[in-house]
Amino acid sequence: MSLPHIATASTVPRPEPNESTEQRRPSPWTYTGTIVGFTVLLVIVVAFIHVHGTYMFPRGFDVLRRVFHGQYALLGGALLATVLWMLPGRGVVRAARWALLLLLYLSAAWFVIWVLVHRVFGIELTPSIVLDILINHAPISEMGVSAGQVATTVLVSFAAVFGMVAVTEMLTVRHGPKLRRRCFFVASAVFLLVHLPVRAYFVHYINLNDFAVSSYDDCVPFSLRSEHLLGGGHPRMTLPNLESRKRTEQYLAYIPEMTRATIPRPHNILWLNVESLRFDGITPLTTPHLWQRQEQFQLRLDRNHWSNANATHFAVFSMLTGLGGYQLPAFVRAGQTDPFVLLLQNNLYAVRFWKKAHVESADLLPLIPAATLCTDVDMKRQRGDPSMVDRYLHSRAPNRQPRFDFLPFDETHWPYSFQPKDEILRPAPELNTSGIVQGWMHFARSEDEMNVVHNRYGNACHAVDEQIGRVLDDLEARGGFSDTIIIVTGDHGEEFQERGQLTHSAVLNDFQGRTVLWMHFPDRPVDPIPVKGPTMHIDIVPTIVDALGFKNDVLYTQGQSLLGPLKARPLLSLSEQGGVAVPQYRCLVSDDYISRWRYTPAEYQFSGVQRRDGGMVEGKDWEQQVRANYATSASMYELLPDVKQPGSSAEPDSAVTTAR
Numbered sequence: 001m002s003l004p005h006i007a008t009a010s011t012v013p014r015p016e017p018n019e020s021t022e023q024r025r026p027s028p029w030t031y032t033g034t035i036v037g038f039t040v041l042l043v044i045v046v047a048f049i050h051v052h053g054t055y056m057f058p059r060g061f062d063v064l065r066r067v068f069h070g071q072y073a074l075l076g077g078a079l080l081a082t083v084l085w086m087l088p089g090r091g092v093v094r095a096a097r098w099a100l101l102l103l104l105y106l107s108a109a110w111f112v113i114w115v116l117v118h119r120v121f122g123i124e125l126t127p128s129i130v131l132d133i134l135i136n137h138a139p140i141s142e143m144g145v146s147a148g149q150v151a152t153t154v155l156v157s158f159a160a161v162f163g164m165v166a167v168t169e170m171l172t173v174r175h176g177p178k179l180r181r182r183c184f185f186v187a188s189a190v191f192l193l194v195h196l197p198v199r200a201y202f203v204h205y206i207n208l209n210d211f212a213v214s215s216y217d218d219c220v221p222f223s224l225r226s227e228h229l230l231g232g233g234h235p236r237m238t239l240p241n242l243e244s245r246k247r248t249e250q251y252l253a254y255i256p257e258m259t260r261a262t263i264p265r266p267h268n269i270l271w272l273n274v275e276s277l278r279f280d281g282i283t284p285l286t287t288p289h290l291w292q293r294q295e296q297f298q299l300r301l302d303r304n305h306w307s308n309a310n311a312t313h314f315a316v317f318s319m320l321t322g323l324g325g326y327q328l329p330a331f332v333r334a335g336q337t338d339p340f341v342l343l344l345q346n347n348l349y350a351v352r353f354w355k356k357a358h359v360e361s362a363d364l365l366p367l368i369p370a371a372t373l374c375t376d377v378d379m380k381r382q383r384g385d386p387s388m389v390d391r392y393l394h395s396r397a398p399n400r401q402p403r404f405d406f407l408p409f410d411e412t413h414w415p416y417s418f419q420p421k422d423e424i425l426r427p428a429p430e431l432n433t434s435g436i437v438q439g440w441m442h443f444a445r446s447e448d449e450m451n452v453v454h455n456r457y458g459n460a461c462h463a464v465d466e467q468i469g470r471v472l473d474d475l476e477a478r479g480g481f482s483d484t485i486i487i488v489t490g491d492h493g494e495e496f497q498e499r500g501q502l503t504h505s506a507v508l509n510d511f512q513g514r515t516v517l518w519m520h521f522p523d524r525p526v527d528p529i530p531v532k533g534p535t536m537h538i539d540i541v542p543t544i545v546d547a548l549g550f551k552n553d554v555l556y557t558q559g560q561s562l563l564g565p566l567k568a569r570p571l572l573s574l575s576e577q578g579g580v581a582v583p584q585y586r587c588l589v590s591d592d593y594i595s596r597w598r599y600t601p602a603e604y605q606f607s608g609v610q611r612r613d614g615g616m617v618e619g620k621d622w623e624q625q626v627r628a629n630y631a632t633s634a635s636m637y638e639l640l641p642d643v644k645q646p647g648s649s650a651e652p653d654s655a656v657t658t659a660r
Contacts, residue, residue, distance in 0.1 A: 031175045034168055035084075035183055038108075039077030045112050046073055048119045051219045052500050052507045053608055055212035056616050058205055065216055068198055071224065072111065074191040078184075079104055084172050085184040101168055105161040113157065114221040122506025123577055124219065124584060195224065203227050207235045211595075211617060215608030218598050237606040239597055239626075242634040243326070247642060251556065252334045254643040258556060259342035264549030266347060267522055268484040269404045270475065273316070274464055275413040276457075276504060277490025279303060279514035285424065286461040289469030290488065290518075296481065297488070299519040299529045299543075299562060306589065307492040308537045309575035310512040311505045313363040314583055315491040315537060318575075320364075320406075322541035322557025324637040325575035325583050331367055338367045339555050340541050344404050345369070351404045352395075354388050358408040385409050389467045393474055407471065409464045412494075414503045416453075416460035424462050425455035454496055483522050485547055487540060490515035499614060508576040508587045509594060510612050519562070521547050533566050534589075536574075538636060556641040571629035573637035588633060593622035 046069040057065070083104060087097035114125045123129070172180075205213040214236060217225075274281075279302050284291045294300060308318035314325030320338050321327070331338075344351050353359050356373040374391065392407060411417040418428075429452065468488070475481060495501050495511040504512045517535065524547075538559030545553060546561035553561070560566050571590050575583035586604060588595045592612055597604035609622050 028175065028179050030171045031084075031179055032183055034171050035077050035081050035187060038080050038164075039073050039187075042073030042076045042108065042111065043070060045115050046070055048115050049219070050119060050500075051216050052122065053212075053215055053610050054499075054614055054616055055215070055608075056618065057212050058210055060201070061205075061212060064198065064201055067194060068202070068216060069220075071191065071195045071198055072220070074187075074194055075224065076104070076108055076111075078187040078191040080168075081180075081184040081187040084168075085177075085180040088177065088180065098165060098169070101165045102161065105164045109157040109161055111221050113153070118219070121503075122501045125221075126584065195226065199224070199226055203235065209237045209606060209623070211606070211608045214606055215596070218605075218607045237623075239604040239606075239630055241601070241603050241638060242631075243638045244640070247640045248327075248330050250643055251640040252330065252336050254556075255336055255339050255342065258554055258643070259339050259346050261343065261550070261554045263343070263347045265523070265547075266349075266402045267548060268402055268480065269344075269349075269487070269544065270471070270480075270484050271404070271406045271487045272468055272471065272489075273319075273406065273408045274461075274468075274488070274490045274516075275312070275408065275410045276492065276494040277412060277461075277515050278494050278511065279305070279516060281412075281461055281490065281494075282516055282518075286458045287465040287468075288462075289465050289472065293472060294518070295526065297486070297518040297520045298524055298526060299517070299521075299531070301517040301531060301535055301562075303514075304533070305515060305517045305535045306513050306537070306572060306574060307490070307515050309577075309583065310492050310508045311575070311577050311583075312361065312491050314575040316362040316364060317367070319489065319491070319537040319540050320367075322538045322555060322559045323640070324538060324558055324573065326586070326637050327640065328363075329582055332363075335366060337369060338364075340544075341368065341372065341404075343555060344402075345372075347402070349402045349404050350399070352392075353406045353408075354392055355384065355408050355410070357384075358410065385411050385464060385467050389470055392471065396474060396478065409467065411463050412457065412460045416456040418456070418459040418463040422459045422463040422466070425458045427452060428455040428459050450497060453502065457494065457496070481520065481522065484520070485522065485544060486518075486520035487544075488516065488518040489537070489540070499610075505577045507596070507610075508574060508585075509610065513574060513587075513589070519543065521563075529563065531562055531566065534569055534572055535562060535566070536572060536636070556643055558636045558641065569632075569636075571625060571633045573633035575637075586637065588626055588630070590622070590625045590629075593617070593625065595622055595626055 049069050051065075080101075083097060083100045087093050087100065117123055117125045202213055202217055206217065281287065282290050282294075282302065307315045309315040309325045314328060317323070317328045317331075318325050320340055321331075322340070341351055351369070351372040352374055353368060353372050354374045356376050359365060359368050359373060388407060388409075392405065472486075475484060475486075492504050493510075493512045493515045494504055495506075495509065498511050499507070499509045501507060501509075501512070506512070517537075517540070519540075536559065538557060539562050540559070541555060542553045542557045542559045543562045545555055545557075546563045571588050574587045574589060576585035576587050576596065577583070582599055585596050585598055585607060588597065589612075593609055594612060595609040596607040598607040609617050611617050
């Protein structure tokens with residue numbers, strides 16, 4: 001009797017390999033290649049991160065600073081491997097995998113855009129800035145970028161994200177758990193092997209308050225400070241936020257009372273604000289009209305006058321209120337109007353801001369009464385500055401009512417606009433035909449391109465100067481000089497790579513921070529007014545208040561009148577870039593140094609220091625200056641004046657403490 005034949009593994013016939021069988025066996029390289037490719041893409045992106053500043057690097061940092069940014073790419077690869085390992089399968093699990101992949105790739109898109117914006121504009125992108133761009137198109141045009149370019153970037157980013165999710169799903173869905181697990185452990189191990197020693201190195205030098213390490217630690221799309229997971233807070237040097245909420249509330253509540261004061265000597269006020277006017281921007285060649293009229297301005301500051309910020313919105317707020325840029329969000333939250341404007345209106349001034357778009361771009365619409373804003377010109381058909389001047393001159397009919405006219409000139413903003421007749425400096429071709437793509441390539445890559453940028457700026461100054469000449473010629477023909485306070489200034493400065501950056505709104509320095517302030521007073525001798533020490537935009541309003549005949553600063557500004565002796569200012573306190581809600585950094589400026597302090601709600605964290613002359617920072621002199629003078633600097637930035645003290649200046653509380 002024969003036993004039945006039992007088939008064994010060795011006797012089961014194997015199908016011959018064919019093309020369709022090979023297709024059903026995906027190569028492990030498609031899976032690992034997806035993770036590696038994503039990581040390499042991020043490595044290429046982080047290579048473009050450039051931290052501005054002149055630093056003395058600690059030992060080994062020249063190499064480690066590159067590894068520091070590279071860890072972000074390794075984290076991206078590790079996160080992708082984690083999602084693919086933990087969420088295999090279909091149904092609900094597949095939906096969760098798609099959702100996490102979307103989140104991961106959206107974060108990667110944010111990372112790429114952050115790096116490009118920082119590289120091109122020098123701005124550290126924040127969610128508040130993105131939100132402001134989406135709801136307010138004016139800041140886009142100010143950066144030389146059109147709304148269409150922004151919309152295209154958003155659409156391309158989302159298309160790329162969804163495409164990457166689909167490709168990832170297609171290439172990785174059929175691989176087994178063993179390969180997915182192995183890739184997860186390898187990718188995570190590589191990240192941790194890089195990240196942990198990097199963080200240990202950074203923590204060590206941050207403990208020593210090393211400014212190079214602190215600057216690099218802050219200049220990132222998002223923080224990877226894993227040591228915070230262990231608790232204990234941060235070790236770096238900090239400055240306390242000295243704002244008094246009680247004082248702020250009292251100040252805002254007192255604005256209606258302070259603005260009821262009667263102006264003793266009403267004068268017309270003509271305010272000419274030139275976008276990005278450098279401290280050396282007025283020259284016989286580029287601004288002949290202003291240069292020829294300089295003797296008519298008793299106050300001429302062009303070497304040590306500082307804007308209170310290197311970005312338009314905080315700078316314009318400071319010049320119109322006499323308060324530091326830090327106070328802007330408090331005014332917006334309270335829905336409070338600019339006290340200076342209210343004072344003029346309560347004294348029956350005809351107040352006019354001649355470009356609504358400028359006020360809008362400066363985020364000052366809540367502070368300026370709608371009735372004072374003039375209708376915008378048709379920018380598609382008309383050049384903004386000449387059309388603005390045309391409308392202003394047309395309105396100059398004789399009127400017994402005193403006037404306040406604020407004329408903002410924008411042609412000196414990047415990419416610098418002018419007509420052929422203003423082309424006094426050459427070559428000055430359109431930036432999108434000279435190898436620099438208009439808007440996006442917001443930096444020059446060669447000496448020739450830098451020369452083009454210089455020339456275009458000078459020609460734009462010439463164009464603005466012609467319009468200012470029209471205004472001043474008309475004023476003189478009407479006899480207006482005898483009864484008009486005239487202000488000529490810039491909202492901030494402009495840099496042409498003297499410190500490695502182009503234009504403004506990036507890392508504050510002498511070129512982005514310093515601008516011009518010329519003032520004419522109708523009832524004072526023509527002799528120049530001597531001013532010693534640094535001055536700031538917060539001094540403009542108290543100077544006007546003084547010129548209008550007030551004996552005390554009835555608006556309780558944080559500045560000082562420039563018509564009298566100034567109190568010593570060993571340390572200026574200025575706002576720097578970023579953050580629509582609050583300035584992202586504050587800068588403390590002394591005779592030799594500018595230190596940066598990153599904003600947090602409770603305190604400011606040390607984030608680097610530079611020498612004003614561009615040299616290397618050595619020693620701790622800068623820190624000693626900060627510790628000795630920080631309390632005083634709070635009176636011009638954080639701490640509003642005590643309105644219970646009539647006519648007083650803002651003085652720091654006796655309980656103020658210094659850096660720790």
